[in-house]
Amino acid sequence: ETGVTQSPTHLIKTRGQQVTLRCSSQSGHNTVSWYQQALGQGPQFIFQYYREEENGRGNFPPRFSGLQFPNYSSELNVNALELDDSALYLCASSPDRVSSYEQYFGPGTRLTVT
Amino acid sequence: GQNIDQPTEMTATEGAIVQINCTYQTSGFNGLFWYQQHAGEAPTFLSYNVLDGLEEKGRFSSFLSRSKGYSYLLLKELQMKDSASYLCAVRAWQAGTALIFGKGTTLSVSS
Numbered sequence: 149e150t151g152v153t154q155s156p157t158h159l160i161k162t163r164g165q166q167v168t169l170r171c172s173s174q175s176g177h178n179t180v181s182w183y184q185q186a187l188g189q190g191p192q193f194i195f196q197y198y199r200e201e202e203n204g205r206g207n208f209p210p211r212f213s214g215l216q217f218p219n220y221s222s223e224l225n226v227n228a229l230e231l232d233d234s235a236l237y238l239c240a241s242s243p244d245r246v247s248s249y250e251q252y253f254g255p256g257t258r259l260t261v262t
Numbered sequence: 263g264q265n266i267d268q269p270t271e272m273t274a275t276e277g278a279i280v281q282i283n284c285t286y287q288t289s290g291f292n293g294l295f296w297y298q299q300h301a302g303e304a305p306t307f308l309s310y311n312v313l314d315g316l317e318e319k320g321r322f323s324s325f326l327s328r329s330k331g332y333s334y335l336l337l338k339e340l341q342m343k344d345s346a347s348y349l350c351a352v353r354a355w356q357a358g359t360a361l362i363f364g365k366g367t368t369l370s371v372s373s
Contacts, residue, residue: 179359181359181360181361183361183363188365189365189366190266190349190351190363190364190365190366191305191349191361191363192363193360193361193362193363196359196360204356204360206360238304238305240361242359244359250295250307250310251307251359251361252307253304253305253306254304255303255304256304
């Protein structure tokens with residue numbers, strides 16, 4: 149069983165640029181959530197996708213957007229990057245939107261905005 | 263809204279027992295989770311409580327009191343490898359399987 153994978157591992161961008169982060173969910177999982185984890189903080193929920201539809205969103209501005217594909221992989225897009233967007237971005241998948249109680253996290257993408 | 267509080271840092275020695283507390287306020291409570299996160303790595307699942315009481319899994323136990331909005335994670339027979347951040351997270355019905363995390367407790371285990 150393949151776990152959750154994310155790419156790239158590290159990324160450096162300049163303020164104002166746009167970035168796309170990718171996540172492949174664990175086999176059989178149809179729900180993907182994205183989290184932002186700043187240094188020394190807990191992960192903050194960005195949004196969740198279930199069967200290609202956004203299924204919940206945290207307190208993040210619209211420049212954070214996402215997609216989920218038919219194979220349940222997902223992308224996180226961030227426009228107009230700001231210095232405070234520097235963080236570890238974690239993707240987590242689960243077998244179902246409601247019935248499953250565990251999320252499986254990927255290794256994350258470390259984004260640095262200069 | 264939702265709010266989760268846990269101590270920022272704790273220290274303990276090898277072989278000891280440590281209890282990490284977590285208090286929360288949330289509407290539509292649908293479960294409390296504990297995750298372990300080593301520096302630079304992804305969080306890994308430790309435990310899940312949705313009913314009041316104690317859940318035991320090896321050296322780790324987790325307790326929940328829904329009426330008090332309180333949980334703790336108990337780690338026994340501490341080992342150096344237990345040095346990590348411990349994250350308390352709650353799930354709410356309206357958020358599906360999304361988790362709301364606390365800021366985490368950094369545990370340092372010394373010999």
